[in-house]
Amino acid sequence: MSDTIRHVMIRGRVQGVGYRAWVEYEARVRRLEGWVRNRRDGSVEAVFAGPETVVSDMIAACQRGPSAARVDAAQHDAGSPDLLNLRDAGEGFSVLPTV
Secondary structure, eight states, X not given: OOSXXXXXXXXXXXXXXXXXXXXXXXXXXXXXXXXXXXXXTSOEEEEEEEOHHHHHHHHHXXXXXXXXXXXXXXXXXXXXXXXXXXXOXXXXXXXXOOO
C-alpha cells in the first residue's frame, strides 16, 4: 500500500500545453501511482500515491509545470483509495478522460 495519497487541482493555462502528458511522464519517472485528467472548467486534476517525500516533490513540480504552462494555483488535500482506484486497471499511472 502507498504511504500517501494526495488529490491535486491545478489552475491557470494548463490545458492545450501538454500539461497532462508532462504530469504522466513526471509521475512515472518518480514511480508514483495515480492519474491525471482535464476538467471542463479549464483546470487539471490529479491524484498521486507513493512515499510522502516523492509525492510532495511531485506536487512542487506541478506548481511549476512544463515550460508552456502558466500555473496560477495548485491546491491539494488528502486523497482516498477510492479516488486512486479511478485509474485504468493494471496501470500504475493513467491519463483519464475529461470530466
